[in-house]
Amino acid sequence: MWLKIENLSVSYGMIKALNNISFELKQGEIVTLIGANGAGKTTVLNTISGLIKPNQGTIIFNQKNILNFAAHKIAGLGIAHVPEGRKPFPNLSVYENLRLGAYLSNDKDFITQGLSKVFKSFPRLHERIKQPAGTLSGGELQMLAMARGLVSQPNLLMLDEPSMGLSPILVNEIFNIIKDINSSGTSILLVEQNANMALNIASRAYVLETGKITLEGNACDLLNDPRVKSAYLGE
């Protein structure tokens, strides 16, 4: 297995955020973690990218246990994390944000290639290239955050709530782009509250409830599962 999380537990002080969770992702897949607010979805991503150190567990990526790697080292392995709330650097221009996305590379051709790829997916960013990121709209910020993650042409893209705060039209647009990114070869770990959208593009899914995985399976099966329907799809 390409990304394999085993028996992962994380606490914030006395509070257990993740309780012994295990899941996996094959190369080329879109896997989604769905769940309510506070279920621990963001904690999972933050732990994989090294921002949070777990109490126990293993994280195997490409046959390496990356559990004790520093966050900046993990970025260098080809794991790009698009954080919750987009987290742009508002004081930097759009170009500078994207340049930092490829911070670890000094290869001009590689960076130009990465930039031209992301501008193909997000032409609107190209129009705003010199603007400070702080002046972008919510949808543009989500595009910038994803583009910043993609400039480095990662193997694994982790997206935290890309639909948050966006209009339904924009959500559709963003999810179409996610599908395109995946079909060009990037594996995707998608964390979402919008279970309907997430299950529609993912191949497999895990349901996270207060720090535990309570359901897992093929996305289309979960889409029709009565428990998922009543809890997350509002039916």
Add this chain to the structure above:
Amino acid sequence: MAYLLQQIINGLQLGSVYALIALGYTLVYGIIRLINFAHGDVFMIGAYLGFYAILRFNLPFPVALIFAMLGCAVIGIVIEKLAYRPLRNAPRIACLITALGVSLFLENFTSLKFLFGPNYLAYPRPFAVVNYNIGSLTISNIQILVFVIAILLMILLQIFVTKTKTGMAMRAVAYDKSTAQLMGINIDYIITITFGVGSALAGAGGVLFGIAYPQIHPFMGIMPGLKAFVAAVLGGIGIIPGAMLGAGIMGMVEVLTSAYISSTMRDAIAFLVLLIVLLIKPAGLLGKSSIEKV
């Protein structure tokens, strides 16, 4: 009128030295939210390194300046590694007290006989002082040198911060450390660079100060350090152009107070300006009142 212009020239000279020190305060604060009280003492060490380079090693002035800058960069980086890095996750007050401790240590340790010694030393002039008279104004080659070098270093800093990848990373780290790490930025490396650059500027400030006001001693960093800190706060701490603006104002206020009111009042008035500015604009002249991180 000529007298006023003369004082403005003097103010620019003092302000340029303050600016070089203030930039170090503001850079470090921007990255790790620490008021590095030992920074004034790094400035002092810079003055001494320049002193030895010129007097003992007979190095030409530009080489002496670079020697002092590099020496201070190393000292700043070592201070960060030994004193501040172990406290990276400690409460801010612990770091602040440590900074005061480092400051006292540097002042008293360098006062020892086998180091700089406790005495006042006359600073060597690397070249003869030439005064140029323009009408009734007098400008010395030293004043021009101090001003030109300070401006040059500030331009270089501005280019470094805005145009280079490391400079971009510095600004990113200053805003959001977690997200910066997700880009692959090594925070410790950026902090090291920041201390190095800030300390090098203070070192240059020390040499220029020694040449302009030719007397040095191990406690000479206290007042200019404090003034430069005030200048950084005045302009908006963490903001690079703010430090330059604040330093210009501090230098000017000090010189004009000495000239028109009384030289014993100059420190009091300089700090009074800070109090007034902070009452009206608590975040400093160029500071934004609050940074929202959503």
